[in-house]
Amino acid sequence: xxxxxxxxxxxxxxxxxxxxxxxxxxxxxxxxxxxxxxxxxxxxxxxxxxxxxxxxxxxxxxxxxxxxxxxxxxxxxxxxxxxxxxxxxxxxxxxxxxxxxxxxxxxxxxxxxxxxxxxxxxxxxxxxxxxxxxxxxxxxxxxxxxxxxxxxxxxxxxxxxxxxxxxxxxxxxxxxxxxxxxxxxxxxxxxxxxxxxxxxxxxxxxxxxxxxxxxxxxxxxxxxxxxxxxxxxxxxxxxxxxxxxxxxxxxxxxxxxxxxxxxxxxxxxxxxxxxxxxxxxxxxxxxxxxxxxxxxxxxxxxxxxxxxxxxxxxxxxxxxxxxxxxxxxxxxxxxxxxxxxxxxxxxxxxxxxxxxxxxxxxxxxxxxxxxxxxxxxxxxxxxxxxxxxxxxxxxxxxxxxxxxxxxxxxxxxxxxxxxxxxxxxxxxxxxxxxxxxxxxxxxxxxxxxxxxxxxxxxxxxxxxxxxxxxxxxxxxxxxxxxxxxxxxxxxxxxxxxxxxxxxxxxxxxxxxxxxxxxxxxxxxxxxxxxxxxxxxxxxxxxxxxxxxxxxxxxxxxxxxxxxxxxxxxxxxxxxxxxxxxxxxxxxxxxxxxxxxxxxxxxxxxxxxxxxxxxxxxxxxxxxxxxxxx
Numbered sequence: 001x002x003x004x005x006x007x008x009x010x011x012x013x014x015x016x017x018x019x020x021x022x023x024x025x026x027x028x029x030x031x032x033x034x035x036x037x038x039x040x041x042x043x044x045x046x047x048x049x050x051x052x053x054x055x056x057x058x059x060x061x062x063x064x065x066x067x068x069x070x071x072x073x074x075x076x077x078x079x080x081x082x083x084x085x086x087x088x089x090x091x092x093x094x095x096x097x098x099x100x101x102x103x104x105x106x107x108x109x110x111x112x113x114x115x116x117x118x119x120x121x122x123x124x125x126x127x128x129x130x131x132x133x134x135x136x137x138x139x140x141x142x143x144x145x146x147x148x149x150x151x152x153x154x155x156x157x158x159x160x161x162x163x164x165x166x167x168x169x170x171x172x173x174x175x176x177x178x179x180x181x182x183x184x185x186x187x188x189x190x191x192x193x194x195x196x197x198x199x200x201x202x203x204x205x206x207x208x209x210x211x212x213x214x215x216x217x218x219x220x221x222x223x224x225x226x227x228x229x230x231x232x233x234x235x236x237x238x239x240x241x242x243x244x245x246x247x248x249x250x251x252x253x254x255x256x257x258x259x260x261x262x263x264x265x266x267x268x269x270x271x272x273x274x275x276x277x278x279x280x281x282x283x284x285x286x287x288x289x290x291x292x293x294x295x296x297x298x299x300x301x302x303x304x305x306x307x308x309x310x311x312x313x314x315x316x317x318x319x320x321x322x323x324x325x326x327x328x329x330x331x332x333x334x335x336x337x338x339x340x341x342x343x344x345x346x347x348x349x350x351x352x353x354x355x356x357x358x359x360x361x362x363x364x365x366x367x368x369x370x371x372x373x374x375x376x377x378x379x380x381x382x383x384x385x386x387x388x389x390x391x392x393x394x395x396x397x398x399x400x401x402x403x404x405x406x407x408x409x410x411x412x413x414x415x416x417x418x419x420x421x422x423x424x425x426x427x428x429x430x431x432x433x434x435x436x437x438x439x440x441x442x443x444x445x446x447x448x449x450x451x452x453x454x455x456x457x458x459x460x461x462x463x464x465x466x467x468x469x470x471x472x473x474x475x476x477x478x479x480x481x482x483x484x485x486x487x488x489x490x491x492x493x494x495x496x497x498x499x500x501x502x503x504x505x506x507x508x509x510x511x512x513x514x515x516x517x518x519x520x521x522x523x524x525x526x527x528x529x530x531x532x533x534x535x536x537x538x539x540x541x542x543x544x545x546x547x548x549x550x551x552x553x554x555x556x557x558x559x560x561x562x563x564x565x566x567x568x569x570x571x572x573x574x575x576x577x578x579x580x581x582x583x584x585x586x587x588x589x590x591x592x593x594x595x596x597x598x599x600x601x602x603x604x605x606x607x608x609x610x611x612x613x614x615x616x617x618x619x620x621x622x623x624x625x626x627x628x629x
Contacts (some may be wrong), residue, residue: 041087042623043094046085050628059087091624097153100160107155115151117350122410124326125319126311128261128350131329164612165605175596182538183584185532188540188555188563188576193503195495195571198522204487211491213479219489220482227424227470228435228445229406231413237462238385240449244377252380253369260372264324265366268297268335269317272309274352286346287493293343299357308352331356339608377512389463392416393456394540399466400453408577409467418465419469425470496571503573510562516577532582545569 039047060082077083097120116122122133128299195202204212213220221271244252253260255266271293289306293299301314307313322550326333334347335356344356369376398575399412406422423433428446428557435441440459448454506519518529530542536546545567547553553563553576561578568574589596 006598007441028310038625038628039629040625041058041091041482042621043091044098046094048090048094051092053087053629056090057083060086061461075494081141083392087624087629091617091622092613093153093157095613095620096157096160099616100156103160103163105156105159105163107152107159109403112148112152113154116148122588125313125322126309127327127331128325129328130350131325154339161605161609165608168601168604168608169598170600170604172593172597175593175600176586177602179589179592179596180584182536183534183588184554185534185582185584186556187532187579187581188424188530188556189520189527189579190543190577191503191506191516191520191522191525191527191575193499193506193525194571195492195499197526198498199560202491202498204490204494208494209490210479212299213486215424216489221474221476222472223427223429224446224474225425225427225470225472226448226468227426228346228468229409229414229420229422230435230464230466231393231400231409231416231418231420232434232465233387233389233392233418233463235382235385235458235463238389239381240380241264242381242384244380244539245385245403248377249373249380250369252383253372253376256379257366260367262362262365264336265321266335266358267321267360268319269303269357269359270309270312270319270331271299271303271307272313272352273306274308283346283353286355290343290346290355292357293357299343317357318359320358371595386458386463390458392418393463393465396465397453397456400465413465425472435464438464441466472540497572499573500566500568503575507562507564507566508576510575511564525597532580545574 038050040050040053041048043546061077064076064082068076116133117128120353121136124132132142137144196237230258267297271286271289273282273289275282289302292302300318303313303317307317309317312319319327324336326332328349329337330349331354334344335358336342338356338358340358340361342358344354347356360509381436396412396416396418399416401407403409403412410420421434423435426433428436428442430436435445438459438531441457441464444454444457444464445466445468448466448471450468452468454464454466457466466558476522502524506522506525510516510519519525528542530540533540533554535554538544538550538553547567550563550565550567556578558578563576566573
């Protein structure tokens with residue numbers, strides 16, 4: 001968790017906040033306790049309130065939504081057991097903190113401050129910004145005291161974790177055994193059963209087809225489809241005709257003047273001496289550097305050699321141009337009060353002592369009309385053309401609503417200077433016409449009933465007016481309409497079932513003593529062999545088959561040669577037999593020894609923490625109100 005705080009680089013509001021702040025509380029807790037009347041759990045008499053539970057639950061849900069995007073669903077929450085996991089986290093937090101308190105574990109204010117100062121989402125150009133800190137917390141409806149309490153608890157629990165795992169030791173022999181097991185290579189003979197080999201025997205009878213339709217009718221669902229007539233007018237074509245007068249441009253410039261405002265900005269360098277344990281010693285060091293600057297030594301040279309700001313030191317202290325509101329306030333106040341070429345005295349901030357040199361200064365102001373005319377003219381033409389096209393489309397609405405057939409609609413559109421076209425029937429997922437291809441136009445069209453006319457839709461430099469002439473809602477067609485499709489699907493499903501049953505029967509016969517070579521000759525089967533495959537990868541390249549997670553797959557031996565399950569992949573069913581193996585090489589292990597020892601150490605730490613927390617739970621009095629989850 002502390003690594004997440006320190007290393008997080010994406011400071012986008014959603015990802016940054018969820019990734020830095022929320023993750024902190026998801027995995028390491030938010031302030032607990034509570035006097036709420038209702039509680040979701042009780043730990044040795046200490047209550048976890050409904051509000052605490054709901055807050056952490058929402059944070060986890062929002063984080064999952066952000067990470068998974070379109071793959072997120074409400075069903076996923078149940079499958080992952082998020083509700084039970086949430087209350088379990090809160091219980092564990094209380095138990096760990098109680099154990100830490102009993103152990104006398106504490107965290108200093110400076111430790112908390114150091115973590116917060118180094119969270120990227122609170123920084124600008126690598127420098128902590130106090131105003132941004134408050135703003136970010138406020139946007140996430142989090143009190144400063146609540147956040148800092150969470151960081152403190154995080155650090156306490158991290159210290160407890162370090163104490164619990166401190167005596168763990170991983171030997172080179174442990175790592176070699178794990179490496180040898182992970183990197184054992186095995187090749188296989190196999191027999192496969194494919195549905196197409198059984199298709200001739202898979203003809204379903206009437207009852208089977210009917211049953212298949214009853215159980216899988218939803219797979220034949222026809223989506224909502226519409227047919228539309230529409231008029232369209234290109235905005236770019238109209239814009240070419242727009243020639244603004246001087247007054248037009250002046251008025252448009254005044255209306256959009258803020259687009260051409262440039263804030264005051266300065267370019268500065270700085271030398272930073274961070275506050276150490278002895279603040280006066282830091283001040284003394286900074287004062288010495290200031291004297292050397294005043295004596296004429298090169299500012300950039302001194303910054304490269306002595307500045308303790310890693311982001312700018314290598315650039316001679318150069319911070320490039322920045323505007324007000326970017327830096328911490330004492331630094332900013334000093335910098336903006338200086339003239340180009342001027343060097344400040346010592347400026348103290350939360351980071352330490354700064355010496356600032358202003359390189360350049362640009363005042364705020366509006367770029368004049370003559371300077372932005374080339375940019376302004378096409379914008380004016382585009383805005384005016386868009387408004388004109390929308391206005392003409394609105395005028396055409398009455399005629400579109402009244403016209404009943406294509407000829408009348410076409411005449412009305414062309415009389416108004418529009419092009420006329422039709423599309424459909426098409427579904428919302430289709431992309432075979434320009435209405436379907438544009439999100440706004442498609443959304444407007446599918447929001448209409450049959451006979452309905454849209455408002456003017458401005459999309460992709462074109463204004464559309466759309467009329468839906470036909471609409472058929474989503475439905476499962478009568479069996480008679482899809483009988484041939486249902487029969488084909490039922491036949492395919494039956495062939496898959498027959499292939500599966502054949503493979504299961506094959507494996508049973510082999511386990512009872514039948515010979516692999518004789519069984520492989522069966523007309524309904526295909527056979528082959530794989531190249532050596534490494535257990536660690538879990539991938540059979542010859543078959544493009546991933547067997548990761550199939551326990552014991554790579555543990556077959558000449559004495560027990562068959563993997564005990566039929567392996568299915570894309571409706572092909574495989575029976576595998578040991579063919580050959582190759583042990584891992586010690587030389588290769590030596591090259592990966594450190595990584596394997598680290599991996600085993602992390603696994604050991606996780607296991608130790610899990611066992612320790614489980615022992616805390618076993619010794620505690622726990623009560624969970626499942627009906628409130």
